Amino acid sequence: MIDQIRALEDLKCLAGARQAETAVAFDLSQRQEQADAGVPVAGQGAGTAAQIALARRESPAKGSRLLGLAKALTGMPHTFTAFRGGLLNEWRATLIVKETICLTPGDRAGVDEELAADTGALDGAGDKAIIAAVRAAAYRRDPASVAKRAARAVSERCVSLRPAPDTMTYLTALLPVAQGVAAYAALTKEAGTARAAGDDRSRGQVMADTLVERLTGTPGGISGVQIQLVMTDRSLLHADAEPARLPGYGTIPAAWAREIALTGAGDKDLALWVRRLYTAPGSGELVAMDSTARLFPAGLKRFLQVRDNTCRTPYCDAPIRHHDHITSWHHGGPTSADNGQGLCEACNHTKETPGWTAVTTPGPRHTVATTTPTGHTYNSTAPPLPGSPMRQGHAHGKQSGHSQERRLALARATP
Numbered sequence: 493m494i495d496q497i498r499a500l501e502d503l504k505c506l507a508g509a510r511q512a513e514t515a516v517a518f519d520l521s522q523r524q525e526q527a528d529a530g531v532p533v534a535g536q537g538a539g540t541a542a543q544i545a546l547a548r549r550e551s552p553a554k555g556s557r558l559l560g561l562a563k564a565l566t567g568m569p570h571t572f573t574a575f576r577g578g579l580l581n582e583w584r585a586t587l588i589v590k591e592t593i594c595l596t597p598g599d600r601a602g603v604d605e606e607l608a609a610d611t612g613a614l615d616g617a618g619d620k621a622i623i624a625a626v627r628a629a630a631y632r633r634d635p636a637s638v639a640k641r642a643a644r645a646v647s648e649r650c651v652s653l654r655p656a657p658d659t660m661t662y663l664t665a666l667l668p669v670a671q672g673v674a675a676y677a678a679l680t681k682e683a684g685t686a687r688a689a690g691d692d693r694s695r696g697q698v699m700a701d702t703l704v705e706r707l708t709g710t711p712g713g714i715s716g717v718q719i720q721l722v723m724t725d726r727s728l729l730h731a732d733a734e735p736a737r738l739p740g741y742g743t744i745p746a747a748w749a750r751e752i753a754l755t756g757a758g759d760k761d762l763a764l765w766v767r768r769l770y771t772a773p774g775s776g777e778l779v780a781m782d783s784t785a786r787l788f789p790a791g792l793k794r795f796l797q798v799r800d801n802t803c804r805t806p807y808c809d810a811p812i813r814h815h816d817h818i819t820s821w822h823h824g825g826p827t828s829a830d831n832g833q834g835l836c837e838a839c840n841h842t843k844e845t846p847g848w849t850a851v852t853t854p855g856p857r858h859t860v861a862t863t864t865p866t867g868h869t870y871n872s873t874a875p876p877l878p879g880s881p882m883r884q885g886h887a888h889g890k891q892s893g894h895s896q897e898r899r900l901a902l903a904r905a906t907p
């Protein structure tokens with residue numbers, strides 16, 4: 493059994509290496525086709541990574557990293573051979589490429605030669621040991637690459653949000669060290685001042701509260717139309733346990749959703765709007781709305797936001813940035829919920845490249861079929877709303893006597 497596990501591991505590496513080779517060849521063929529079709533050089537290669545991502549069941553961002561890895565590996569023959577032979581897995585090959593990405597192709601080839609991963613030189617080395625070996629070789633060849641890496645790292649500064657247990661969340665900022673230290677010092681100072689003045693909150697609590705207050709400009713942090721809670725009427729009004737959905741976070745327990753909705757309801761600075769969203773029984777699909785305008789009106793945008801939740805491209809979890817006409821306005825596509833979809837910026841861009849088409853297909857829940865330049869079709873079905881069945885066509889447990897079920901979207905905002 494152990495021999496079998498090892499053999500399968502080798503096979504995974506070989507398959508990964510074959511995927512990388514094929515990705516590079518596919519990129520070349522797409523560029524050639526685009527060149528033949530008269531696409532200018534700067535536009536060639538568009539949509540290639542997105543097609544690789546769909547085929548590999550990964551997000552477009554991951555697809556683009558995988559293609560980048562594959563291309564870099566062609567210039568690192570020893571690393572590529574080690575990957576193919578199972579001496580390095582896909583992740584470790586990625587680490588080697590990542591640590592040498594700021595080098596010139598010549599220096600990168602030099603590092604590849606020096607490490608000679610295909611001779612088993614990195615055998616038994618873990619992720620950290622591999623990173624250390626690659627960095628040492630890279631710095632020796634190009635000491636300035638440290639500075640280049642720092643400049644590149646600064647360009648990757650960002651803020652992200654991910655769920656933590658017990659309805660908590662991690663708000664994380666990746667910052668240049670001076671800014672990060674300054675921000676932390678400001679919070680520490682505030683905590684010291686508050687505690688000296690008799691505040692009985694802990695240091696950590698004051699720092700967290702101060703962070704939220706300074707970022708949002710409001711004590712408690714609820715300002716602007718920023719919370720769009722989606723829950724069933726049963727959960728809001730009848731203490732039902734059906735979880736709610738908080739966009740940008742995910743699923744939250746019903747009791748906690750009720751608390752967000754109702755806390756501060758008596759506060760005159762905060763308004764609570766309840767929008768009724770009607771869904772079809774069984775499929776849980778939101779009931780459509782129409783408009784004759786070319787641009788999606790605010791109500792319809794909100795509708796798409798609630799229905800789609802994140803970008804509709806399969807495996808892409810990015811937030812919605814564009815409200816897209818599935819069949820374009822120029823080709824007679826109406827401005828309607830049926831012909832609309834939420835897409836992130838990158839996916840909207842990809843959809844506009846030649847050879848990509850999309851249509852709405854009939855089904856119990858809203859479905860978009862996207863066809864890529866190679867003729868492959870991928871379906872995207874709108875996610876289930878709170879209280880809806882996960883799988884299409886499977887009716888909700890208890891039959892509702894009403895023809896339509898209600899969902900409520902709650903918005904908390906300053907007037």
Ligand SMILES: [Zn+2]
Binds near residue numbers: 803809835836837
């Ligand atoms: Zn996307």
